[in-house]
Amino acid sequence: MKKISILLIITIGLFACNKPENQQKEIDASAHLEKSVDSVLVLMTLDEKIGQLNLLTSDWDVTGPTMRSDYEDLIRNGQLGNIFNAFTVAYVRKLQKIAVEETRLKIPILFGYDVIHGHKTIFPIPLGESASWDLKAIENAARVSAIEAAASGINWTFAPMVDIARDPRWGRIMEGAGEDTYLGSEIAKARVKGFQGDDLSDPLTVMACAKHFAAYGAAQAGRDYHTVDISEITLRNVYLPPFKAAVQAGVGSFMNSFNELNGIPATANHLLLKKILRQEWGFTGIVVTDYTSINEMVPHGYAVDEKHAGEMAFNAGTEMDLQGSVYHTYMKVLLAENKINIEDIDMAVKNILRKKFELGLFDNPYKYLDEEREKKLIYAPEHLEAARDMARKSMVLLKNEKQLLPLGENIKKVALIGPLAGTKKEVLGAWRAAGDDNKTTSLLEALQQKNNIKVDYVKGCEIVGNDKSGFNNAVKAAKSADVVILALGESADMSGEAASRADISLPGVQTDLLKEIVKTGTPIVLVLMNGRPLVITEESELANAIIEAWFAGTMAGPAIVDVLWGDYTPSGKLTATFPRSIGQIPIFYNMKNTGRPMNEGKYTSKYLDEKNEALYPFGYGLSYTSFEYKNLQLSESQWSDSLIVSVELSNTGNFDGEEVVQLYLHQKVGSITRPVRELKAFKKIMLKKGETQTLKFKLTANDLMFYNAKLEYIAEDGNYEVFVGGNSMADLKADFIFKSASK
Ligand code: NOJ
DSSP: OHHHHHHHHHHHHHHHHHSOHHHHHHHHHHHHHHHHHHHHHTTOOHHHHHHHTEEEEOTTSOSSOOOOOOHHHHHHTTOOOEEESOOSHHHHHHHHHHHHHHSSSOOOOEEEEOOSSBSSSBOOOHHHHHTTOOHHHHHHHHHHHHHHHHHTTOOEEOOOBOOOOOOTTSGGGGGSOOSOHHHHHHHHHHHHHHHHOSOTTSTTOOBOEEEEETTGGGOGGGOTTOOBOOOHHHIIIIISHHHHHHHHTTOOEEEEOSSEETTEEGGGOHIIIIIIIIIITOOOSEEEOSTTTTGGGTTTTSOSSHHHHHHHHHHHTOOBEESOOHHHHHHHHHHHTTSSOHHHHHHHHHHHHHHHHHTTTTTOTTTTOOHHHHHHHTTOHHHHHHHHHHHHHHOEEEEEGGGOOSOOTTOOEEEEESTTSSOSSGGGOSOOTTOOGGGOOOHHHHHHTSTTOEEEEEOOSOSSSOOOTTHHHHHHHHHTOSEEEEEEEOOGGGSSTTOOOSOOSOOTTHHHHHHHHHTTOOOEEEEEEOSSOOOOHHHHHHOSEEEEOOSOOTTHHHHHHHHHTTSSOOOOOOSSOBOSSGGGOSOOTTOOOOSSOOOSSSSSSOOSSSOSSOSBOTTOOBOSSOEEEEEEEESOSEESSEEEEEEEEEEOSSSOEEEEEEEEEEESSOSSOOOSOEEEEEEEEEEOTTOEEEEEEEEEGGGGOEEOTTOOEEOOOEEEEEEEESSTTOOOEEEEEEOOTTO
């Protein structure tokens, strides 16, 4: 025995000597960290351990039904180790002080908050940001959000939401990166990096949380919290990759989803939590429930009562109980009854303590709490500028008849009409965090600040309701204007959590208002502000130009004006399909072909009363300039190692502009049927007018891999097509054969 350990020490020593210095430093740091964690754990009573697994809301913000308000006493008793919805340095200090000055072990509190697209300075909703396809800008938006949140005392954000969403009825589609797995994975990494930076202990970073694990976006019929029943193949090929990407980017925590997955609630799902997350992906961070999702296993019909629910959630690997108080109430009894074991409790506590150490809270529990810093950083001018830039980049030009946009010097009089034109509230979206309406610049205000134009503003109607009494004034204003800017859409609370819609057309009488204004003959620029793809088939015929502006955040107004007058040439591309009609949903670009692809014949896969195609497909978006793709070439027609795809892109229009060049693959025959095409790479590039560039993409076997029927992750030999272009319907195509090297 002794010999073995001596040998082991020598081997480890030798091994360690051979390691490059950096690696060795990392190993030492991690050993030191584990020692520190253990040194706290060993002092803890069972009650204190359970306290670390408890996360409760403060009463400062409400993001769900609140259950208890005695949290200050709980902190004092070591029964509450984590708090969310509390912010500002003063308030966080008050709570942290109780933890570090009035409890036995002085373990600092983790402060969480839903900083989804900004803390005070609000960026566009995540679906909007994703339409920029600009990973650097998205990372920066998360960075700025982290800086403001951290300056406000927060050290943990419940973001990014990385759920793939293929159903626009689902209100939470606004909170993610849209329908595509590859793009969603890239954005997941960018957001995690943005929030966490390189070093969690930096007081201007916050720990991120990948949510909602998993397949929440596949809710039946787009109704929030609804059942999810999908194959494990679809789960692994479509819904899980963004979560895995988040793990690879070093995300510190995961949040369960509310839904059941194939009969088992995600909160107690061994396959997700133990097998995939811990064993396959090696995740060592914290797994937290969603809001009372343990308790909800009772109405799910999966647990007899909350105690039973707690047992199943904990044994499946759910470690921290957000707002449910189930662990707080039942964990001791469950342990006494041998339904759960102390080793698992210790492991869960260690995972939490480790993050508190990594955040530097043990070194200095007040490190996030600096009044001066808070004052200086909240709404800092550079943050507002970043929000404006992100907002412009998020906007998608859907239509531009006769080059109505950008508006020029000939426009002297603008009729600004619509229920969203003057709003400072709706533009912040459903996850506005601590965002302040009064700091928002509305479209109306931004237009009024613009020189040399006269603005006639008429609301016309409300977002909802049947009142048309404002129509006359709107028509009057339109008649005497050079152009109408018509701001229509949804209210912020029509998307987000618990905000699914069965009818995703423009609510109220907004379309009727548009029809009345069309009669005046004045050209109309429709500016849409909304949290999801809408069915706007009729409106797309009536308006002369359409800009999808989403809920663009604090700087919505100036950003829209920048785009309208061409101070910024739009470059956004949709990341979720806009259907022609509600009956087409779910509709997404990477569908399967069926055995009877649509054609003129009767017995093919189609609708009798609607086209199969989307109104605006994934990846679609116009620019003020135009782009031409040609000369698609492959370095080989048959390969096993790698392939270079090159294409020539020319800016053929009259403006400098950016284009998102998209590359899609199609495996023509597979061991299971494969999507008609899948995004595998993209580049966003700026071309001056008249400029041509040759772009190159390198493909490797990795880009062909997917989970087959045996759940093996493989690339299959065979024939493939590659498409390159400016949207998911791109028709420039080349063929290749892939043959793996091992055969
Ligand atoms: C419920 C939401 O589903 C989740 O995304 C959020 O983080 C929590 N509430 C906390 O507010």
